[in-house]
Amino acid sequence: MRSFDAIIIGAGQAGPSLAGRFNDAGKTVAIIERKYVGGTCVNTGCKPTKTLVASAYAAHLARRAADYGVVLRGEVGIDMPAVMRRAYQLTLDSRHSNEDWLEGMEHCTLIRGHARLESRNTVRVGDEILTAPQIFLNVGARATIPDFPGVHDVPFMTNSDIVVLDRVPKHLVVIGGNYIGLEFAQMYRRFGAEVTVVEKGPRLVGREDEDVSQAVREILEAEGIHVRTGAECIRFAKHPDGVAVGVDCTEGEPEVIGSDVLLAVGRTPNTHDLGLDAVGVTTDARGYINVGEDLSTDVQGIWALGDCNGRGAFTHTAYNDFEIVAANLFDGDSRKVSDRLLGYALYIDPPLGRVGMSETEARKTGRKILVGQRPMTRVGRAVEKGETQGFMKIVADADSKEILGAAILGTGGDESIHGVLDMMNAGANYEMLRWAVPVHPTVSELWPTVILSMKPA
Incomplete structure (x- = not known):
């Protein structure tokens, strides 16, 4: 011993x-x-x-x-x-x-x-x-291996497998429309694969606000990624061209044929x-x-x-x-x-940076809240880079002026969110962020403008 x-x-x-x-x-x-x-x-x-x-x-x-x-x-x-x-x-x-x-x-x-x-x-x-x-x-x-019918009858990958894949799949079917799955979906679409995302829930990244989920979906679909939500009956079977993935969505074909399958449904x-x-x-x-x-x-x-x-x-x-x-x-x-004040990011392009409560979560508290939002088309740095997809959003308590949370789906969003995160960690209210003087031209410089746009929600 x-x-x-x-x-x-x-x-x-x-x-x-x-x-x-x-x-x-x-x-x-x-x-x-x-x-x-x-x-x-x-x-x-x-x-x-x-x-x-x-x-x-x-x-x-x-x-x-x-x-x-x-x-x-x-x-x-x-x-x-x-x-x-x-x-x-x-x-x-x-x-x-x-x-x-x-x-x-x-x-x-x-x-x-x-x-x-x-x-x-x-x-x-x-x-x-x-x-x-x-x-x-x-x-x-x-990686969680869900007990989907037929899952052990077909070859599949998890994040541990796909990070060492040395080929581009002909058609990658990603099971799971959340953070890990969406990063690999966009990545392999850009490498040249056909990609379909299959999500059991009604929308992608379901923990986010609906406007964020919809914007993420539009970004991915604009790059040619197929998105199938509401897949209530996910199942697998061998197919001459690879794997047949049953989805039974309310719209579209009830089955997707992929050359490869990535399971990304949790940990x-x-x-x-x-x-x-x-x-x-x-x-x-x-x-x-x-x-x-x-x-x-x-x-x-x-x-x-x-x-x-x-x-x-x-x-x-x-x-x-x-x-x-x-x-x-x-x-x-x-x-x-x-x-701990939780912040995190979704690393699609453009990335989503998040901190604190979403608008949906803030509403559930029963507080009177203010919400400010601006599209990335209003951000000079985004326009100059030609990357104007997405938007910035901030949520605050109308009475105490406390910043409750923020989201930025846009170029540099994973970095820009730290301006708000740091203010929240310091206990500063939105007036202090409103009167900050950010450097121009940056993405972060729009936060005071976003605060000025806040309205009761």
């Missing part, structure tokens, strides 16, 4: 940084990883997908070269093996950088293998038993084989570990961070989980998950 001051199971976004804090404090820490250091973000999520998005954007911009007075000779081609190699190399570089960092820590031991809890302070990895008074679970999540936490039951760590009905405001589980001395706790599904929320735990353990702080 080996003893440590702390054991971390999983080397995703929260784990290595937490190991670093223990190491810097002179405390011994074991970090256990059964597959790839870096977790989803580095290996099958943000790092490779955003690299692929960049290649797809380059192809899209090249096809539009004439719009900018740029002359290209011949058609724009896609070397998919080269595209994939570029993304994979960035993944390897990030993974190896994380490994080197962990292995270079004086008081940290990186252990490869599958970990299971045996008690509240012991962990088994193969034939070895490790013990520590503090254990942190950072085991992440994986499942990797908590089923950790031995949680044996030590009394409880989960909700979906398998997410129940945690308190300080991310502790209901077993003293065990915490859960990142995607496995259901309190955030993003790299930045996982890292913030680390920050909360580290601040409380090492800095004498009392940080809580509820202190």
Whole structure:
């Protein structure tokens, strides 16, 4: 049996940084990883997908070269093996950088293998038993495989598979009209595939306001992506041309024939084989570990961070989980998950940046609200770039002047949203943002104008 001051199971976004804090404090820490250091973000999520998005954007911009007075000779081609190699190399570089960092820590031991809890302070990895008074679970999540009829009778991909695909599908059918599915849909359309998105719900990105959902759909359809919503009977069968996907939508053909299928219908936490039951760590009905405001589980001395706790599904929320735990353990702080103001982005082109409440969510609070909105055609930077799709929106409390939330679906939206996010984090009201003097010409400079356009809703 080996003893440590702390054991971390999983080397995703929260784990290595937490190991670093223990190491810097002179405390011994074991970090256990059964597959790839870096977790989803580095290996099958943000790092490779955003690299692929960049290649797809380059192809899209090249096809539009004439719009900018740029002359290209011949058609724009896609070397998919080269595209994939570029993304994979960035993944390897990030993974190896994380490994080197962990292995270079004086008081940290990186252990490869599958970990299971045996008690509240012991962990088994193969034939070895490790013990520590503090254990942190950072085991992440994986793609959900839904129990659709015929799903196991046909070949399909998840995000983990498609990021290393070195060919362009003839017709990619994406099951799931949310964030992951839509990014791959637009990406592969720009690589030259025919693409159909099949969504069970009535609209794409259903958690967003209806005007956002509709604008996203129009952006994708303008690029030739087929969208099938209201697919109440999704099923699969083998077909001579690939896979037959049954949709039974109220409009259009009841079946779509694709060469390839991508399943992008959600994530499942990797908590089923950790031995949680044996030590009394409880989960909700979906398998997410129940945690308190300080991310502790209901077993003293065990915490859960990142995607496995259901309190955030993003790299930045996982890292913030680390920050909360580290601040409380090492800095004498009392940080809580509820202190977090959630922002996120959908990385289609143009991207959607979001923070706080949507207009729909704000209405449900019963407050008197103000809503301001302006199209991207009013943004000088968007006009100059020839990228005027989308709009900006802000929602505020009419009485307190508190900014409740904002959305920007438009060029630079993933960056511009931070102006509002920072104001909200600082507790500033919309008058303070109204009188800010943003730099011209930028996308962010329109926020004061959007505020001036606010009306009761």
